Amino acid sequence: MNEAQRAALKAASGWYARLCSGASDASEQQAWQHWYDADEQHRQAWQQVEMLREQMGLLPGPIASSTLRGVDHGRRRLLGSLAVVGLALPLGWFAWHSDTRRYWLADYRSDVGERRQWQLSDGSQLMLGTASAAQWHTDGQRRLLRLVSGEAMIDSPNETRPLLVETRHGLVRCQGARFCVRSDEQSSQVAVLEQRVEVAPLHDLQAMQPLAAGQQLRFDVERLGPQRPNDAATAAWTQGSLIALDQPLGEVIAELARYRHGVLRLDPALAGLKVSGSFPLADTDRALAALEHSFPLRVVRRSDYWLTLVPRGV
Template sequence: MNRSPSAAQREAVREAARWYAQLSSGTVSAEDQASWQRWHDSDPLHRQAWQRMQAVSHSFAGLPGRIAASTLLGSGNSRRQVLYGLAMLLGGGVLGTLGWRSDTRRQWYADYRSGVGERRAVRLVDGSQMLLDTDSAVDVDFDMQQRRVLLHRGQVLITTARDDAARPFRVDTRHGSVLALGTRFTVSVDDHGSEVAVLEKAVEVSVQPIERLRLHAGQRVAFGPAGIGSLRSNDAAVAAWEQGSVIAVDTPLQTLLAQLARYRPGVLNCDPAVAQMKISGAFPITDTELALTALQSAFPLTVQRRTRYWVTVVARP
């Protein structure tokens, strides 16, 4: 999409970059956190800009070398200056001027987005239902021949409606395409690959070169650069996010924390010594602090908080 950010959006990105640098500097006071919260809550543009700043560290890996070098290798740059400069680079029109269209830029201007920790329900023009999971971005392209959803980031749950014109309904990711066959299903995408899980009826997955696989209710499969993986059965964790939970069944602690981290700002990690501890239970995604409290109560673990945005789980002393 080619829309340029408005002056208000640019200013919000500048302010978000300053706050991001401040909160990442390691010298954050309670007054700083309260001031940031007031700024964040005062304007929807502020909230959108802050969500974008959270993607900075992930987006940096994809920056062209010369851009990265000019941002980070300036002599005397402090950590705060580096973060601010990188945030501004991603936030402004510089990338477009240089002719590099990043995934981050496309996601920022997607038709529908959800924030970190948000689940967003959308009714499409044909009556189909789309539920966006946390930190997701999609474009929707309906015309006379097709109904198409392009999933840039995150996860969606689709419930298709009957179409009088019999147009096919597809969900596309960077890794392939999912054709709905009168169905209810989820599709997710990240940097490593995509996955589809069928809740009702069937879908057909296709990747290039031509490779196709039909799935029925209760089945899921991953697909990506290596093609389509092996069929697996759905488990209790599939689509649990629709009901507001992450479900773990003998799940390594580091895997569970990575899932919970998608629903909260900042860093959530664990000490390597407890990374492989097996965890079972249901943990709320609508209140990740409650989830961490439950984790600490049920297992020999302690939650350490350097700040609200830097949390580490360690073994209980």
């Protein structure tokens, strides 16, 4: 692939993200048409992007001219080139919007410390954990949920249309299942509670791997991590609890910090201390008091929004 082809693919990816965002207007669509008509390489790049979306069942609708419909499916061999340059959609939407803009554009949002639940238009139940957001799209062929940030539990009815859950790192697909998905800057995690799903990383969306009930895995844009069994902590957040099972205190505090405003710091000397217990996410002050009572540490309060855990006696 030469530089001109790479540039055309990058431009096609950007246009696709904009036109699929739901925020484009007539002038932007006209500008896309001008770009599309200007060069044969532009048209070829657009076809490659559409083929990838079509292969994954993700085309959101007829946003391009009818001349793009009769694509030569023999060109699917070119999909690997898209992955090489990091253009394996459907995640162009994540690249196009900033984190803050994605959050406020989302159909469903929760605040810090909140857990919220909705019924989606297909009958699925969606629960979002703290500071989370999701976009929802459905049509006659597919159901698509973009996890913009944070964590979600999806309980989806079994039907012929696939349910697709996007994160910035890849894709989860099922016909019907109950599962949790969590996404941060580095990676995403999926844990299946009932039925089964398939998972693929962003840069290899053709390599769907099955994941059965009772199993979980973490993935980034390049690869899937090893499968491991769920445990009592896996979906505890949906019940408002953080369950620690011989877990480093640093990880516990990092999780509690997600559920409160302000700064929650930990003295590095305590980071490796192993703790076990169940802690309420709706009342992080009570959770911190329980840690202070049970382990050799104390909570130093500069204010209600600035807390530090230090070794007891310091």
